[in-house]
Amino acid sequence: MKLKHLTAGLAALAIASPIAATTASAYELTIPSLVYRTGPYAPGGIPFANGYADYFKLIQERDGGINGATINFIECETAYNTQQGVECYENTKGQGQSKALIYQPLSTGITYQIIPKAAVDEIPIFTMGYGRTSAANGTVFPWIFNFPGTYWDAASGMVNYAAAIEGGADKLAGKTIALVYHNSAYGKEPIRTLEELSKKYGFKLEQLPVDHPGQEQKATWLQIRRMNPDWVLMWGWGVMNQVAVKEAASIRYPMDRFIGNWWAGSEQDVLPAGAGANGYLSATFHAPGASFPLHQEILETLYDKNMGAGERGRVGEVLYNRGLIAAVWTVEAIRKAMEIKGSNEIIGADVREGLEALDVTEERLAELGLPNFTYPVKITCAVHSDPGTVLIQQWDASGGVWKVVASGIEPDRDVIAPLIEEDSAAYAAENNITPRDCN
Amino acid sequence: MAIFIETVLSGLMAGVMYALVALGFVLIFKASGIFNFAQGVMCLFAALTFAGIMEKTSVPWPIAFVLTVAVMVGVAWAVERFVLRHLVNQEPIILFMATIGLAYVLEGVGDIIWGSDVKVINIGLPSGAVDVLLDNFDIYLDKLEVFAALIAAVLVGFLAVFFQKTRIGRALRAVADDHQAALSVGISLQTIWVIVWSVAGFVALVAGIMWGAKSGVQFSLSLIALKALPVLILGGFTSIPGAIVGGLIIGVGEKLAEIYVGPMVGGAIENWFAYMLALAFLLFRPQGLFGEKIIERV
Missing domain, CATH: 3.40.50.2300 (Response regulator)
Incomplete structure (x- = not known):
């Protein structure tokens, strides 16, 4: 009798396996997050990392991922150390089905080190308001984005x-x-x-x-x-x-x-x-505080269930909000990349396409729960930093x-424009880069 | 002239703050011959524990202070029991390396227990400029640093009496001279080490509170050890007065250099200037200003 049950069970498992496998194999989007929760700069790194993580967790919990693709969010500790940051980049860039889709290095030192690597690995780097200023010139730095301001x-x-x-x-x-x-x-x-x-x-x-x-x-x-x-x-x-x-x-x-x-x-x-x-x-370049609908949603969806990345009372701090808006723009770029490709099975190069077509208006910010939180952003092939307000x-x-x-x-x-032109031209000359044609 | 006076006074006060950190190094080196790489982290750990206890339990600061001293005594006991006891008579470099490991352990434990956020020390320490000087003589002096100087004076007095006039103090010095000889005359090495590391922990707590009051208690506090190193080089690793005088010389020297020479060479010279100054002294007094001259038979 027992053997009969076991056989039946195994048979059922065998039939169920392809379904389970199909569910598990839903396309996975690898989002590495280089953070510094330890070391002398941790007080600044923690709230940013929490805001960044909370938004991706919210998207996963509330929507089941981005357009049906699940989020494989990987935190890697850099301690704000350039060498450790580069190791994080090397260790995470090949992970998951999509491989790393985008990086937010959170350090000018790490950014300078991975600028040349990103072009080879074809992974966009989003240095939101930091890093190399002249990377705003997309013709010379096709893989680096530093909106909304340098x-x-x-x-x-x-x-x-x-x-x-x-x-x-x-x-x-x-x-x-x-x-x-x-x-x-x-x-x-x-x-x-x-x-x-x-x-x-x-x-x-x-x-x-x-x-x-x-x-x-x-x-x-x-x-x-x-x-x-x-x-x-x-x-x-x-x-x-x-x-x-x-x-x-x-x-x-x-x-x-x-x-x-x-x-x-x-x-x-x-x-x-x-x-x-x-x-x-x-x-x-964004408002402080937790009075926005998105914050309320995060509190209800994550913090009420003890799923928040940090402490409830610190949601809405300046650097938390900065991490949050970084994640919002990143997810919008991924959505745009899926729209352009017509599929949710995207890779880093597609996300770059998404970033270069990014157009987050005030209406879209309001839809996302962040009305009057920050300025609208419109990125193009040549302009990787906008609006600078x-x-x-x-x-x-x-x-x-x-x-x-x-x-x-x-x-x-x-x-500023001539300085960006001059500095990026010097970088192009030093590194034998031919600026691409964005027209 | 007012600029010069202001610079010298501020330098002296900054020097006292450096000396507070350097004192902890001197205590341990004097009593055990160990250059304690973890001293900066001990300042951090002590201040973190003090601020953390106040934040989490809302107890008055004197109780938090006593509890933190107890924790630092516990750390001293653990260091002796699990690290030093196994390294008696080892080469100084081995002991030094053990303290590097200790620094990582303390930093990690502090992070796990108290977190990495900036903690504010709000115990009513004076802050801002000394009004009388600023209003009447246009000379700026930080009240906190004047207070730190007073505390340092009391600490040095206490330590001088402790080392020179007490049985334990004499035992500490005997252990510093020769572990084996001290053991042979019945001095308990274990007890002495626990005592000296406890006293160094207490000094670390005072230094941590003073520095933490300036910037908030955060993990960069451990880097204040870098400020103590030139003080030690200059003053000598074995002299408490040397730590104080060294601190004052370094403090005044680096401030004068930054203000009068810095603008000519692009600024930010005070950090390396302190080391240059210490090295210049080393050329003439390799053991430091007040350090004991080492004579070895070959």
Whole structure:
């Protein structure tokens, strides 16, 4: 009797196997996520990684994947270390049916290392608001995308905000703007643009580098105290931001004249300075907070079931939202790639096609649950960074929240476009790249 | 002139902050001949535990402080029981490498228990400029650093008495001179090591709180050890006064260099200048300003 049951069971299993196999073999989209949840820069890496992971998890839970294809989300820890980041790239690029579809390296150092690899492996790299600025030129960097804005857009937007507060661009003449920057490739990115802008507007640019990690900045802020600049711009990351905000408050520098770039404007950067950080400004390209329908959906679908990547109370933090919007644009690019190919069985090269046809309008953002969250983005073969428009947010220490105080700040495209052209042409010449024809 | 005075004063205060970290290195080296690579991570671990206890349990800070001291004593016991006990009379490089491993363990355990987020130390430490100086003399001095200087002075006084006037202090020095000889006269190596690592843990906690109050407690705090190294090279690895004087010289030297020389060479020179300054001293005093001269028979 037992044998009979066993035989019947095996027979049933044999019949069921192809069905099970078919279910299991639904096309899988490999999405590697290079994160840094450990190491000195973890406080910035964790919320971004959580926002990025939560959106993919939401899509999987709510929709069963993207157009029927399941998501194979692979986190790899880089500790913000370039060598580990490259190892993550090498280890994950060949995984799964689709192989890696897109990378978000989350580090300028890692980005510089994998730019040449991506072209060979045909995997697009999405360096959202970081990395090599001139990668905005899609004719030279077909595999790199850095929308919605570059460091040069940010620098120009910050200067234009200062001009608006001063009463017009002509009022910048004779003013002093100090740049406090992380003494690294990342920190030096805005210098060229700011030098050009200082010529254009007649302000004096003072450059103050801070060595890694930036735990001790006394000499820098003593210099600022003595030169008493009209504005201080900061290109910092990690502990450098917290110490700078605290030092600025300590020397009584007016915080509403101190603007960090979009990697120097999270809750983690201002909380250690307490009330002293009140009024500190930072550039950004999306809204802060968790008041959007998408956030509510994430809370209900994931956090109510203990499936969230992080802590419930931190959904909506600045860097969480940045990870979230990175994932939203990535999923939209994948959808576009499937639409172009007419199939959900896509590979990295298809995602690049999707990115180059990306057109996320305000209507689409509203459909996705993010109305008035960020600017519409339209990418083309030649233009890999759009729109470059900058928001300025300000820290309200009493409420413990960031508030957007200026929006729609356009960068000086007449200054930035030639610089992008020049830098990308130099890169093309160095690497024997023939710019592709996008017409 | 005000700029110069302000720079020197700020340098002195920064130097005290470096010396606080350097003290922990000196204590362990003095008592056991081990260069403790994990000292920076001990500062991080102690501050992380202190801030973590306050955050998770909402207990008043003195209770959190006492609990953290207990944890650091526990760490000292564990280090002796599971690491040092097995390495008695090994080459210094072996012990040094063991402390590298310890640094990774402590960092990992700290991460697992308390997480990687920035923790704010809010225990009413003074912050901002010393108003009297700024308002009347246009000289900026950070209140927190002045407070740290006072704490450092108290700590040094306590350690000096401990090492010079107590039985345990003398035993510590005997162990530092020769493990075998100390054992032969009945000094318990295990007990001494637990005591010295506990004291170093206590110093690490004080240093961690002071540095953590500046920037929030986060994992980059372990890198403050890099600031202590030139202080040790200059002051000597075995001298508590050396750590203080070395810290002051490095603090003032690097600040003056950054402000007066930095602008001529592109800035950001204070980190490497500190090492250059220490190396310059080494040319004349290889054992450091206050270090014990090593005479070995060959």
